[in-house]
Amino acid sequence: MAQVEATTERVVAADPETVFDTLADYSGPRAKLMPEQFSEFEVREGGDGEGTLVHWKLQATKKRVRDCLLEVTEPTDGELVEKDRNSSMVTVWHVTPAGEGRARVVVTTTWQGAGGIGGFFEKTFAPKGLARIYDALLANLAAEVEK
Numbered sequence: 001m002a003q004v005e006a007t008t009e010r011v012v013a014a015d016p017e018t019v020f021d022t023l024a025d026y027s028g029p030r031a032k033l034m035p036e037q038f039s040e041f042e043v044r045e046g047g048d049g050e051g052t053l054v055h056w057k058l059q060a061t062k063k064r065v066r067d068c069l070l071e072v073t074e075p076t077d078g079e080l081v082e083k084d085r086n087s088s089m090v091t092v093w094h095v096t097p098a099g100e101g102r103a104r105v106v107v108t109t110t111w112q113g114a115g116g117i118g119g120f121f122e123k124t125f126a127p128k129g130l131a132r133i134y135d136a137l138l139a140n141l142a143a144e145v146e147k
Contacts, residue, residue: 002112003110003111003112004110004111004112005108005109005110006108006109006110006128006130006131006134007106007107007108007109007131008106008107008131008134008135008138009104009105009106009107009138010104010105010135010138010139010141010142011098011102011103011104011105012102012103012104012105012138012141012142012145012146013101013102013142013145013146014101014102014103014142014145014146015101015102015103016078016095016096016097016098016103018103018145019095019103019105019141019145020078020080020093020095020103022141022144022145023080023093023095023105023141024048024049024052024072024074024080025047025048025049026043026046026047026048026052026054026072027043027047027048028047028048029144032140032144033137033140033141033144034056034137034140035133035136035137035140036059037058037059037060037133037136038056038057038058038059039056039057039059040055040056040057041054041055041056042054042055042056044069046072049072049074049080050072050073050074051072052071052072053069053070053071053072054069054070054072054082055067055068055069055070056068056070058133060129060130060133061129066084066086066087066089067086068084068086068087068089069084069085069086070082070083070084070085070091071083071085078094078095078096079092079093079094079095080092080093080095081093087111088110088111088112089109089110089111090109090110090111091107091108091109092107092108092109093105093106093107094106094107094108105138105141107134107137107138109130109134
């Protein structure tokens with residue numbers, strides 16, 4: 001099994017603290033940022049950053065749905081980590097300054113992929129699909145914080 005990684009980023013016209021707080025507020029704006037590929041969004045514990053336990057289903061392809069139960073941590077300033085209890089999937093959000101009143105948001109998701117030919121196709125195509133999903137989420141984030 002090989003590690004699979006998908007990364008996307010966007011510069012948002014809002015200060016980094018506002019951007020980070022919006023991403024980390026699972027009980028508030030985060031739910032409405034999620035594009036159509038996410039369903040059954042539910043905060044099970046906490047709701048704001050560190051200590052949150054959140055559930056959703058991710059429809060990665062027509063046939064592939066991941067049932068995710070994510071533990072949220074904030075290991076460093078500007079870093080939000082979502083670790084899935086149901087798989088090896090980990091998503092890391094980094095929010096850093098990108099000039100006055102702007103923030104760079106980089107989201108990276110990694111997981112242990114399948115072996116063999118299936119793993120080859122997963123490693124080849126899954127990152128592009130997941131990047132499109134996170135591009136949509138980042139566009140929704142920008143629309144929310146740039147108001």
